[in-house]
Amino acid sequence: MAERGSYVQQAARFKKTTDDVKAPQRVEQVIAKVMSLSRELGANPSVTEQVYRAMISGFINEELAEHAAISHANAKP
Incomplete structure:
Protein backbone atom coordinates (compact mmCIF):
# COMPACT_ATOMS: atom_id res chain seq x y z
CA MET A 1 0.00 0.00 0.00
CA ALA A 2 2.83 2.39 0.86
CA GLU A 3 4.58 1.60 -2.42
CA ARG A 4 1.36 2.20 -4.35
CA GLY A 5 0.92 5.50 -2.50
CA SER A 6 4.32 6.70 -3.68
CA TYR A 7 3.36 5.85 -7.27
CA VAL A 8 0.17 7.88 -6.84
CA GLN A 9 2.17 10.96 -5.87
CA GLN A 10 4.46 10.51 -8.86
CA ALA A 11 1.59 9.92 -11.29
CA ALA A 12 -0.16 13.11 -10.20
CA ARG A 13 2.74 15.09 -11.64
CA PHE A 14 2.31 13.61 -15.12
CA LYS A 15 -1.45 13.68 -15.53
CA LYS A 16 -2.81 16.82 -17.13
CA THR A 17 -6.46 16.71 -16.04
CA THR A 18 -8.61 15.29 -13.27
CA ASP A 19 -10.20 13.04 -15.89
CA ASP A 20 -6.75 11.56 -16.48
CA VAL A 21 -6.56 10.86 -12.75
CA LYS A 22 -10.04 9.31 -12.53
CA ALA A 23 -9.58 7.16 -15.68
CA PRO A 24 -12.85 5.19 -15.35
CA GLN A 25 -12.03 2.90 -18.27
CA ARG A 26 -8.73 1.94 -16.64
CA VAL A 27 -10.50 1.31 -13.34
CA GLU A 28 -12.87 -1.10 -15.06
CA GLN A 29 -9.95 -2.88 -16.74
CA VAL A 30 -8.29 -3.40 -13.37
CA ILE A 31 -11.55 -4.61 -11.79
CA ALA A 32 -12.12 -7.09 -14.62
CA LYS A 33 -8.57 -8.40 -14.24
CA ALA A 69 -1.90 20.87 -5.03
CA ILE A 70 0.54 20.61 -7.92
CA SER A 71 -1.80 22.52 -10.24
CA HIS A 72 -2.28 25.22 -7.61
CA ALA A 73 1.48 25.54 -7.04
CA ASN A 74 2.12 25.76 -10.79
CA ALA A 75 -0.56 28.44 -11.22
CA LYS A 76 1.08 30.86 -8.80
CA PRO A 77 2.86 33.75 -10.53
Whole structure:
Protein backbone atom coordinates (compact mmCIF):
# COMPACT_ATOMS: atom_id res chain seq x y z
CA MET A 1 0.00 0.00 0.00
CA ALA A 2 2.83 2.39 0.86
CA GLU A 3 4.58 1.60 -2.42
CA ARG A 4 1.36 2.20 -4.35
CA GLY A 5 0.92 5.50 -2.50
CA SER A 6 4.32 6.70 -3.68
CA TYR A 7 3.36 5.85 -7.27
CA VAL A 8 0.17 7.88 -6.84
CA GLN A 9 2.17 10.96 -5.87
CA GLN A 10 4.46 10.51 -8.86
CA ALA A 11 1.59 9.92 -11.29
CA ALA A 12 -0.16 13.11 -10.20
CA ARG A 13 2.74 15.09 -11.64
CA PHE A 14 2.31 13.61 -15.12
CA LYS A 15 -1.45 13.68 -15.53
CA LYS A 16 -2.81 16.82 -17.13
CA THR A 17 -6.46 16.71 -16.04
CA THR A 18 -8.61 15.29 -13.27
CA ASP A 19 -10.20 13.04 -15.89
CA ASP A 20 -6.75 11.56 -16.48
CA VAL A 21 -6.56 10.86 -12.75
CA LYS A 22 -10.04 9.31 -12.53
CA ALA A 23 -9.58 7.16 -15.68
CA PRO A 24 -12.85 5.19 -15.35
CA GLN A 25 -12.03 2.90 -18.27
CA ARG A 26 -8.73 1.94 -16.64
CA VAL A 27 -10.50 1.31 -13.34
CA GLU A 28 -12.87 -1.10 -15.06
CA GLN A 29 -9.95 -2.88 -16.74
CA VAL A 30 -8.29 -3.40 -13.37
CA ILE A 31 -11.55 -4.61 -11.79
CA ALA A 32 -12.12 -7.09 -14.62
CA LYS A 33 -8.57 -8.40 -14.24
CA VAL A 34 -8.72 -8.89 -10.48
CA MET A 35 -12.17 -10.48 -10.65
CA SER A 36 -10.89 -12.95 -13.23
CA LEU A 37 -7.90 -13.76 -11.04
CA SER A 38 -10.22 -14.06 -8.06
CA ARG A 39 -12.32 -16.68 -9.85
CA GLU A 40 -9.22 -18.58 -10.99
CA LEU A 41 -7.84 -18.68 -7.45
CA GLY A 42 -11.14 -19.63 -5.83
CA ALA A 43 -11.69 -16.33 -4.02
CA ASN A 44 -15.04 -14.58 -3.79
CA PRO A 45 -15.23 -12.23 -6.82
CA SER A 46 -17.78 -9.98 -5.11
CA VAL A 47 -15.53 -9.41 -2.11
CA THR A 48 -12.53 -8.91 -4.39
CA GLU A 49 -14.42 -6.29 -6.40
CA GLN A 50 -15.55 -4.42 -3.29
CA VAL A 51 -12.05 -4.37 -1.81
CA TYR A 52 -10.42 -3.20 -5.02
CA ARG A 53 -13.05 -0.54 -5.70
CA ALA A 54 -12.54 0.85 -2.19
CA MET A 55 -8.76 0.80 -2.55
CA ILE A 56 -8.85 2.39 -6.01
CA SER A 57 -11.27 5.05 -4.82
CA GLY A 58 -9.01 5.94 -1.92
CA PHE A 59 -5.96 6.19 -4.15
CA ILE A 60 -7.85 8.25 -6.73
CA ASN A 61 -8.90 10.68 -3.99
CA GLU A 62 -5.30 10.93 -2.83
CA GLU A 63 -4.08 11.48 -6.37
CA LEU A 64 -6.77 14.13 -7.02
CA ALA A 65 -5.61 16.03 -3.92
CA GLU A 66 -1.98 15.77 -5.01
CA HIS A 67 -2.90 16.82 -8.57
CA ALA A 68 -4.82 19.84 -7.24
CA ALA A 69 -1.90 20.87 -5.03
CA ILE A 70 0.54 20.61 -7.92
CA SER A 71 -1.80 22.52 -10.24
CA HIS A 72 -2.28 25.22 -7.61
CA ALA A 73 1.48 25.54 -7.04
CA ASN A 74 2.12 25.76 -10.79
CA ALA A 75 -0.56 28.44 -11.22
CA LYS A 76 1.08 30.86 -8.80
CA PRO A 77 2.86 33.75 -10.53
